[in-house]
Amino acid sequence: MKFQKPVSRESAEWLAFAAVVLLGCALSVFAVLSERNFILKNEHNRLEAQARIVDENLRRQLAGVRSALDSIRKAHLENSPGATGLSIQALRNAMPGVRALALLDKNGHILQSSDEMQDSHLDDADFLRSISKMRDAGTVYVSRPYENTPGTSNIKLSMKVESPPGDTPGVATAILNPAYFDVVMQSVIYAPDMWSSISQRDGFVVLFVPPSLRPGAAIPGLSVVPDDSRMVVQRTIDATQANLDKELVVAVSRSYQEISKPWIRLAIELASLWCVFVLIVGPSIWLLQVKRRSLSVLTEKRAKDAAENAERMELALAGARLGLWDQALPSGLLQVDERAASILGHVDGQPRTILNWRDEIHPDDLDNVVLAFDRHLSGETPRYEAEYRLRHVNGCWVWVQARGKIVERDRQGRPVRILGTRADISASKRHESEIQQLAFYDGLTGLPNRRLLMDRISRAVNLSHRNRQAGAIMFIDLDNFKDLNDTLGHDKGDLLLAQVAARLLEVTRKTDTVARLGGDEFVVLLEELGASDSSVSERAEQIGQNIVQRLSTPYLLSGHEVYSTPSVGVAMFGADTESIDDLMKQADLAMYEAKAAGRNALRLFSPQMQTQAAASVALERDLRGAIARNELHLHYQPIVDADRTMTGVEALVRWNHPRHGPVSPAEFIPLAEKSGLILQIGQWVMEQACEQIRLWGARPESRRLTVSVNISARQMRQPDFVGQVISVLSSSGANPFRLRFELTESMLFSDTEDVIEKMNDLKAMGVGFSLDDFGTGYSSLSYLKRLPLDQLKIDQSFIREALTHTSDATIAKAIVGLAHSLGMLVVAEGVETEAQHTFLAQSHCDSFQGYLYAPPCSAERITALLNTQGLDQVH
Ligand SMILES: Nc1nc2c(ncn2[C@@H]2O[C@@H]3COP(=O)(O)O[C@H]4[C@@H](O)[C@H](n5cnc6c(=O)[nH]c(N)nc65)O[C@@H]4COP(=O)(O)O[C@H]3[C@H]2O)c(=O)[nH]1
Known part of the structure; x- marks a missing residue:
């Protein structure tokens, strides 16, 4: 099935417009035609009425003339010339349309006439000829129009007069008054283009208004046959009825052009109107449509945009x-x-x-x-x-x-x-909360981290400024955590840290902050401990002691009982605290003081600590140039056998400070360790010791002397340590078999395999090894058997108390037994008394070192001693 395309709105509008125009034009044409018909008809009626007026007038005049002529004829027949004359005059006066009346014989002699005719004879040949043709006495004969005076046409109406028998017949004649008829004709003209005329049937004009035609002339265009360019209405005066010898025609006419003017004007007006209508409405519709089209394009675009926006919005909202x-x-x-x-x-x-x-x-x-x-x-x-x-x-x-x-x-x-x-x-x-947790909390313990701690400290200090309440921060460091971590493994180390965190939370208030800075460093922030006075620091100390005590209790890590102790440093803050950095440094310093004090201890920060710390910094600074300035030198302390014969020496570094005098290695070696200067110092010590070995090796009494050199962990960890030793040995020419390195237990816990490898390399060259301070650390027996050690040195602390504390004596003996069982010798250090010597000798100790035999002294002194072998003289 085929659907017809629907007519668009625009086409419909154009169709409607065309229909309106066509209908309007049709109506207009109809109106114009109606108007035209009406005008023509009306005009025709009007012309008819005018023609009738002229006709009536003419008939009346003709009837009057006939009657007058008949009266004159009768008077003449009664043979009363006087009466005839009077009658003519009277008749003439009574008839305005007649200019003159006269009685003529057949030759034209005027027998009787009205006053106007002065002549006695009528010299109108045509008329005289026509008299003889007037046969009927009852007929009025109408002459041809003639021009008597130029521009004025006359006409004569005559009746035959039968004279008494024997007498010459004549005619009674009336000369019509053209002026009269002209007035009549003029009176019916109501428009400038209008013509009126009286003419004879055969076409001779009797009268014509306007006077453009001469009487007697044929009327062009206004004959009995109507002219196409004019509307003509004619009335014919029947000759028989009026007893005339010929018919007269009355005609009135108007120009069609003039008559048509109104309806033509109407037509023009209507046409103009419609043209204007078309010219206005057409473009208006076109403009309207163009505007509507662009509006519709705009509306469509807007609708599309709106739909797209809505879709985008929906997508955005959904996205x-x-x-x-x-x-x-x-x-x-x-x-x-x-x-x-x-x-x-x-x-x-x-x-x-x-x-x-x-x-x-x-x-x-x-x-x-x-x-x-x-x-x-x-x-x-x-x-x-x-x-x-x-x-x-x-x-x-x-x-x-x-x-x-x-x-x-x-x-x-x-x-x-x-x-x-x-x-x-x-x-x-x-x-956010995870990030918060990561950013501000420690992953292992869940405690606040350094960042959050710093923020809390900052707020706490600010609060203390306002409320004049004092607080404290505690730096907590686990003693030997590194050793524990290395020995037990990192997983156990982590467990330990988690338990430490839990214990710290147990012994502090909810309002306090327990944080982990990293590694085994914890910080406790105590707020609002009270107004700033000595009782506040006492409270802080009390809490600190609780912490020390709680953290010192053994830990159970996956079934292993582990011991750990903390060192705690406390710094107080209050209304006068200005710098948080300084506060942190104070707590840190106090914590190091606690460590220096033998660990498992608590120290409150005091200004003296700061002074000491400053002194340490100055000392460290001085130490840097000490080697170059030749302020360092070596002392050697003898090591003797049971017979007190010197078998070796321990090289101990000495620093003679230009201002402070001799500085103890116990003071500057930790500083050197911390700053890294120990590498430089250690290298120097090794060079000096090797040089001394070479010197002593050249002499028979000292040739067999071993020289022990303390090696720090940092030295040992150097990747080319073995190379350095080889280099020193070869450059000095020292006998490697006379060189012995003293290691501490702590250096064996990290990078153990590396240390063992280096030890083996050096051992292969003849270098011997002692394990210093044995018994104080957390030595694993499994390591001991893997290390290429020659001897163990029992720490001074056991020797010192060996005679007073049975446990120390037991430990000392156990160490000797252990060393011997592993094929090592034992050196007891710090022997000061004969009793100690006796005990150690009885305990099968192999060598001895201590003030009892000789203090550390110069190489020259050692040489002198060897020469005499009288150690007693050293004192
Ligand atoms: N109370 C007492 N002390 C005695 C007795 N006999 C010896 N001493 C002292 O005990 C320390 C033994 O050295 P250490 O344990 O290796 O302990 C050394 C060692 O660890 C370190 N040290 C010394 N020289 C060096 C060195 O050249 N390198 C390295 N890395 N450390 C060194 O400094 C520590 C202290 O050295 P020193 O002050 O010389 O102290 C020496 C020594 O003078 C005694 O009968 N009673």
């Missing part, structure tokens, strides 16, 4: 997972779209209407939400924005972020509608 809400005010009726509803678990895909929106909000968040809402409504904020929790259909809480803006107000400016979006931010809240 951003934003739901929409719309709230009426002040009723509070809330409408949410399906996406906003789905955030709370309404998955039916329908928008929802909520009457009491506050009921869905978490009670803890409600105040903030209402505040933000009210602030926006009151114009305080440009938009409403809040993050809060809403109840999910399954009962849990969902974090949402809501944003909104007033979109409608009443006439008084009060808000009546607010529109906004809602987004589920639970995930970002979770991430």
Whole structure:
């Protein structure tokens, strides 16, 4: 089936326009034609009426003339010339249309006449000839029009006069008054183009108005045959009826051109009107359509844009997972779209209407939400924005972020509608809290990290400025944690740290902060301990002691009982505390003091500590140039056998400070260790010792002397340490078998394999090894058997107390037994008394070192001693 294309709106408009124009034109044509017909008909009627007037007038005049002529004839027949004369005059006077009346004989002699005729004879040959042709006495003979005076046509009407028998017959004649008829004719003319005429049937004009035609002339265009260019109305005066010898025709006419003027004007006007209509309405329709078309293009574009915008908006909202809400005010009726509803678990895909929106909000968040809402409504904020929790259909809480803006107000400016979006931010809240956790909390212990701690300290110090309440920070470092970590493994180390954290939380208040700075460093921040006085530091010390005590209790790590002790440094803060950095340094310093004091201890920061620390810094600075300035030198302390024969020496570095005099290695070696100067010093010591070995090796009494050199952990960890030793040995020419390195236990716990490898390399060259300070560390027996050690040195602390504490004596004996069982010799250091010597000798100790035999002294002194072998003389 074929559907016809629907007519477009524009085509319909053009069709309607064309129809209106056509209909209008048809109506106009009809109106013009009607008007024309009406005008023509009206005009014709009017002309007829005028013609009738002329006709009537003429008939009356003719009847009067006939009657007058008949009277004159009768009077003449009665043979009364006087009466005839009087009668003619009277008749003439009574008839305005007659100029003169006369009685003529057949030869033209005027027998009787009215006054106007002065002549006695009528010299009109044509007329005289016609008299003889007048046969009928009852007929009025009409002469040809003639021009008596130029421009004026005359006509004679005559009747035959039968004279008494025997007498000459004549005629009674009336000469009509042309002026009279002219007036009559003029009176019927009502338009300038109008003509009126009286003519004879055969075409001779009797009278013509306007006087353009001469009487007697043929009428061009106004004959009995009507002219096409004019409307002619004629009336014929029947000759028989009027007793005339010929018919007279009265005609009136008007020019069709003039008559048609009104309807032609009407036609022109209507045509003009329609032209104007077409010219105005046509372009208007065209313009309208063009405008409408562009409007429709614009509207379509706008609709398309709006649809695209809506689609984009929808995509953006969907992409951003934003739901929409719309709230009426002040009723509070809330409408949410399906996406906003789905955030709370309404998955039916329908928008929802909520009457009491506050009921869905978490009670803890409600105040903030209402505040933000009210602030926006009151114009305080440009938009409403809040993050809060809403109840999910399954009962849990969902974090949402809501944003909104007033979109409608009443006439008084009060808000009546607010529109906004809602987004589920639970995930970002979770991430935020995770990030917060990562950024501000320690991953292992869950304690605040350095960043959060610094923030809390800063706030605590500021608070103490305001409320004049003192607080304290405690630096806690686990003694030997590194050793533990290396021996037991990092997993156990982590367990230990976690337990330390838990214990710290146990012994502190909830308002205090326990933080982990990293490694085995913890910090406790104690706030509001009271007004700043000595009792406050006592409280801090008390808490610190609790911490020391609690952390010193054995730990159970995956079934292993482990011992650890802390060193705690405390620094107080209060209204006069200015720098947090300084506060931290003070606590750190106090903590190092605690460590220096033998560990498992607590120290409160004091200004003296600062002075000492400053002195240490100065000392370290001086130490840097000590080698170059030749301020260092070596002393050697003899090591003797049971017979007190010197078998070796221990090289001990000495520093003769230009201002402070001799400085103990116990003081500057830790500084050198800390600063790294120990590498330089160690290298120098090794070079000096090797040089001394070479010198002593050249002499028979000292040739067999071993020289022990202390090696620090940092030295040992150098990758080319073995190369350095080889280089020193070869450059000095020292016998490697006379060189012995003293190592501490601590250096064996880290990079053990590397240390063992280096030891083996050196051992292969003849270098011997002693394990110094044995018994104080956490030596693993399994290491001992793997290390290429020659001897163990029992730490001074056991020797010192060996005779007073049975446990120390037992340890000393155990060490000897252990060393011997592993094929090592034992050196007892710090032997000061004969009793100690006797005990150690009885305990099968192999060698002895101590003030009892000789203090550390110069190489020259050692040489002298060897020469005499009298150690007693050293004292
Ligand atoms: N109370 C007492 N002390 C005695 C007795 N006999 C010896 N001493 C002292 O005990 C220390 C023994 O050295 P250390 O344990 O290796 O302890 C050394 C060692 O660890 C370190 N040290 C000394 N020289 C060097 C060195 O050249 N390199 C390295 N790395 N450390 C060194 O400095 C520490 C202290 O050295 P010194 O002050 O020389 O102290 C020496 C020594 O003078 C005694 O009967 N009673």
